[in-house]
Structure formats: structure tokens, C-alpha cells
Amino acid sequence: MTSKVISIVLGGGQGSRLSPLTATRSKPAVPIAGKYRLVDIPISNCLHSGITRIYVLTQFNSASLNKHIKNTYHFSSFSDAFVDILAAEQTPTSGAWFQGTADAVRQSLHHLAVHEFEYVLILSGDQLYQMDFDDMISKHIDAGAEISIATIPVDAADVPGFGILKTDSNSMVTAFIEKPKSNFESWASEVSDEMQAEGRVYLASMGIYIFNRKLLYELLEGNDRTDFGKEIIPQSITDHKVLSYQYEGYWTDIGTIPSFFDANLGLTDEIPKFNLFGENHIFTRARMLPPSxxxxxxxxxxxxxxxxxxxxxxxxxxxxxxxxxxxxxxxxxxxxxxxxxxxxxxxxxxxxxxxxxxxxxxxxxxxxxxxxxxxxxxxxxxxxxxxxxxxxxxxxxxxxxxxxxxxxxxxxxxxxxxxx
Known part of the structure; x- marks a missing residue:
């Protein structure tokens, strides 16, 4: 099924929460784990899942990111695989910067039109995780969903930092609330016994989406909605089949200095939550450096x-x-x-x-x-x-x-x- 998928990695905005690391580079280009870049995480997850047509959207300090992508991701001339940068650009129909996640995809749709695809996988460029997108796409198709959202169970202390979803017995999303601060006890959803034992009973959106091609065009064209999490997703729940794809592995948003610092140092643990040494290794630039x-x-x-x-x-x-x-x-x-x-x-x-x-x-x-x-x-x-x-x-x-x-x-x- 992955041959019918195009992936879009959202490079994020100015990355002010990661300043000064983003003073001269875009957020996806920030180095991680000593030899990789943040953008290598979602791209590697795609490649391990068989998704080989990938666009990276960016608009701030994109020179080092362009260089990294150019020097890293090379495919056979007989393959349709690619990893390409799409920077914000002025066109006859738009002369503005990307105004949000949905607007960034809207302004890039004309680049996707030259390809044959049925599904669009939309990813964030500032998260650390390892996920099998092929399984997520299969669940999306089997459920007859029009939109799928990757969700992760969180406990009550983490709820105020996320968009929280409510699901039915078939994992279909029935309601959405953006970063509730209190009185959210009724938003608990069905989770595994392991998650239940840890008190992680609230489903948080991970900012990872699958859209059917036709619906994505309908939702984005002819309107001024700019954000998936705040506008597109909440407004789609009542009229479309939206599936929650529950993920229970390691995942962290590393968009701030403390979270970036903790995520990196966590890799030094005896058995780290994020596995650098497994089969699903991270692809990055081959520098041919001498040993240390x-x-x-x-x-x-x-x-x-x-x-x-x-x-x-x-x-x-x-x-x-x-x-x-x-x-x-x-x-x-x-x-x-x-x-x-x-x-x-x-x-x-x-x-x-x-x-x-x-x-x-x-x-x-x-x-x-x-x-x-x-x-x-x-x-x-x-x-x-x-x-x-x-x-x-x-x-x-x-x-x-x-x-x-x-x-x-x-x-x-x-x-x-x-x-x-």
C-alpha cells in the first residue's frame, strides 16, 4: 500500500523555542545524537516503512537543510523515490509565507499534482520516535477511514500540553479538545491494559496524519483555514470518518531546549527508550570520517x-x-x-x-x-x-x-x- 502514499514532513516555523540552536538553521536541520539531523527521524521512519516519495516543507534558514538533504538521500535513477525540499515561495496565487501547517500543505499541493497517489502522510519534523507507517496505512484502509490520526496515551499531568481525542469502541474519533487545562476526566478513552495500569488513559494527538487524497484537496482548497490541529481536524470529525491509530512506543516532541536536551542525554541510558542500534536505524549523511x-x-x-x-x-x-x-x-x-x-x-x-x-x-x-x-x-x-x-x-x-x-x-x- 505504501506505493500509493506521498509523505510530507513539516519543517515547522521559526523554531523560536529551540533558539539559539535555530538561529542559523531550520528546526529539522538541528543536529541530534552526535551525527544525525532531526529531519532524519521522520525520513528514516518513512524509508523503513517503504514510503520513498517524501517532501520536506520549510521556510526559515533552509540552506543547511537543503545541503543535508542533497548530500544524504540518493536513489537509483530507475526508481521514482525522492526526498525533496519545498521552501515557501511566491507564486501567482500566493505571495505569503506559510501561515500554519495546513496552509503549508495547501501552498504545496501543486507540487504533489504531478504524482499518482491515494494517501498523504503528514509528519512533524521535530519528534523522536520509531513507527511503522505501513501498519498505520493498513489500519486506515481496513477501517475505511478518510483521516487517521496517530495518538499516544498520556496521563492527566500531560493532558494540558496536547490536543486530546475521544474515541468510540471502533477507535473512531468522536470529539476533540485542544489542550484542556481542567475538567477533562470524561475524555478518557479505551487503551491497553498496560497503559491503563500506568494511568495513561487520555489519547493525545501526535501531529501525524493520513488523509485520503480527494478529501485533503476538498478540505484545503477554497478556504483560509491554516492549521490541522486547531481547525482542519476538529472541524472534520462530525462529517468524516476519522480513525485514531494508537501508538504505545517511545515518542517525544523535542521542540524546546529542555526536551531536546533530555531526549539526547536519554540516548546514553543503558537501555535507552529510543533504540539507535536496532534494525530500524537512522539514515543520515555518510561522511567517511576517521574513527575517533x-x-x-x-x-x-x-x-x-x-x-x-x-x-x-x-x-x-x-x-x-x-x-x-x-x-x-x-x-x-x-x-x-x-x-x-x-x-x-x-x-x-x-x-x-x-x-x-x-x-x-x-x-x-x-x-x-x-x-x-x-x-x-x-x-x-x-x-x-x-x-x-x-x-x-x-x-x-x-x-x-x-x-x-x-x-x-x-x-x-x-x-x-x-x-x-
Whole structure:
């Protein structure tokens, strides 16, 4: 059935909740797990499910995303498979930016018209999960549904953060409420015994949809509705067959700095909830980097990507991204270090050391805790980050602080001896 499906990955808006990581890149292009990009998650789920025609919609800071897609997803010349970027564009019928999820798809429908398909799978570009979309599509067809919504059971504490669905005994959606704050007890739905035992009895929309082609065109053309979650879905429940596809695996929305930080560090757990090592691995760019070289370092519950040169004293519960250089006697704890896009030459390093300037990476005798170090940063020797009293939230020249997490900005230069 997947041959009849086209997938659309929504790149999101300006990504302000992930700032400063989105200052120079779109949200789907944000690095995750040391070597991947966020957009690799939904694309990999599609490819493992047999869906090979994929559009990625974006409009902010799309250059690095375009480069990643171009360098990563190559298919046979004899195949109709593709992963293409659709950026917001001015046309004779529209000269505006995407105004929401539904508007983004509406403005892109003319690109889909050249293909033969019966179903459109709409995905978010900022979630971490592994799902078999082939099963979801089969359930959609078997139920005779016109729209399917992937849902995940949540407990009462999580309800105010989601759109909540009410279903009947056939898993058909009968009602929808957007982020209820109180008096939502009557919105409990039928869930598995395992979910019931955990108190997860409310079905939250995951922002993953399947639409029949004909209905999608009817719902989007000739009106100004801009959002699927707030307008299209609630207004479709009474007139169309809307199926809830219940998913009970690991799923998290990583659209904020704290959730992004927790999702990454969660990968260092002994048995992480998100499996990087299973059959459904994540596809990403093949960089042909050398193996990492580690000298005299105590590594504990950490992930080290390719091409690193590490002489640190210890690294604990951290992710070290590609091409990272870490100096001697440095301690890293609860950190995501994204790495670098290139290596400095020995001549460049020697020149910087003569002037006592930081070189790319993390210097000697540093202590860094609870931090995200963006790409291509220059952290000098004897730098201390987040090792003292709890820091107040704020945005500074070289870094920001959110909920106790220090985010060192891309290409920031932190001089020797700095204390943050």
C-alpha cells in the first residue's frame, strides 16, 4: 500500500523555542545524537516503512537543510523515490509565507499534482520516535477511514500540553479538545491494559496524519483555514470518518531546549527508550570520517561519534558529536557537544596557540556540566561552565541559559579562564 502514499514532513516555523540552536538553521536541520539531523527521524521512519516519495516543507534558514538533504538521500535513477525540499515561495496565487501547517500543505499541493497517489502522510519534523507507517496505512484502509490520526496515551499531568481525542469502541474519533487545562476526566478513552495500569488513559494527538487524497484537496482548497490541529481536524470529525491509530512506543516532541536536551542525554541510558542500534536505524549523511581517537579518558555512559580527538580526563553521561576535539584534564558531565563541520590544520592550531587564542573544540582543564555546545565553538583552556550556583535564565553574547541548561552558541569564542 505504501506505493500509493506521498509523505510530507513539516519543517515547522521559526523554531523560536529551540533558539539559539535555530538561529542559523531550520528546526529539522538541528543536529541530534552526535551525527544525525532531526529531519532524519521522520525520513528514516518513512524509508523503513517503504514510503520513498517524501517532501520536506520549510521556510526559515533552509540552506543547511537543503545541503543535508542533497548530500544524504540518493536513489537509483530507475526508481521514482525522492526526498525533496519545498521552501515557501511566491507564486501567482500566493505571495505569503506559510501561515500554519495546513496552509503549508495547501501552498504545496501543486507540487504533489504531478504524482499518482491515494494517501498523504503528514509528519512533524521535530519528534523522536520509531513507527511503522505501513501498519498505520493498513489500519486506515481496513477501517475505511478518510483521516487517521496517530495518538499516544498520556496521563492527566500531560493532558494540558496536547490536543486530546475521544474515541468510540471502533477507535473512531468522536470529539476533540485542544489542550484542556481542567475538567477533562470524561475524555478518557479505551487503551491497553498496560497503559491503563500506568494511568495513561487520555489519547493525545501526535501531529501525524493520513488523509485520503480527494478529501485533503476538498478540505484545503477554497478556504483560509491554516492549521490541522486547531481547525482542519476538529472541524472534520462530525462529517468524516476519522480513525485514531494508537501508538504505545517511545515518542517525544523535542521542540524546546529542555526536551531536546533530555531526549539526547536519554540516548546514553543503558537501555535507552529510543533504540539507535536496532534494525530500524537512522539514515543520515555518510561522511567517511576517521574513527575517533581517545587517550587517557574515563568514559561512562557516553556516546562518541566519528572523527573525534579526545584527551579529556573524564566524560560522563554525554554525547560527543562528530570531529570534536577535547583537551587534557577536561571534565564533561551531562552535556551534548555537537562537534565541528571541519578540522583545523596543525598550522592553524599552532598560530592560535602562539596568540593564546582558543582553538576549535574544548580546551585543556575545562569543567562543563549540563550544557549544549553548538557546532564550531572555540572554548579556551581553564573554562568553567555551569559548575556553580544555578544560573538565571537569559540570553547573552556567547550563550543562553534555559531551565539550568547552558547553550553555547554556534561559532562562539569563549576565552581562556572564562567562568559561566
Amino acid at each position: 581517537k581517545i587517550s587517557g579518558t574515563l568514559l561512562n555512559k557516553s556516546i562518541v561519534a566519528d572523527g573525534c580527538i579526545i584527551q579529556a580526563k573524564e566524560i560522563t553521561r554525554s554525547i560527543i558529536g562528530i570531529r570534536t576535539r577535547i583537551g587534557v584534564e577536561t571534565s564533561i558531565e551531562n552535556c551534548y557537544v555537537m562537534g565541528s563541520d571541519n578540522y583545523q590544520t596543525l598550522e592553524q592550531i599552532a598560530e592560535l596557540k602562539l596568540t593564546k587564542s582558543p582553538i576549535m573544540g574544548i580546551g585543556d582543564r575545562c569543567k562543563i556540566k549540563n550544557a549544549i555546545i553548538d557546532k564550531n565553538t572555540y572554548i579556551g583552556d581553564d573554562v568553567s561552565i555551569n559548575c556553580g550556583d544555578l544560573l538565571p535564565d537569559g540570553d547573552y553574547d556567547t550563550h543562553t541559559v534555559q531551565d539550568g541548561i547552558v547553550v553555547v552558541k554556534k561559532r562562539a569564542i569563549i576565552p581562556n579562564g572564562t567562568i559561566i
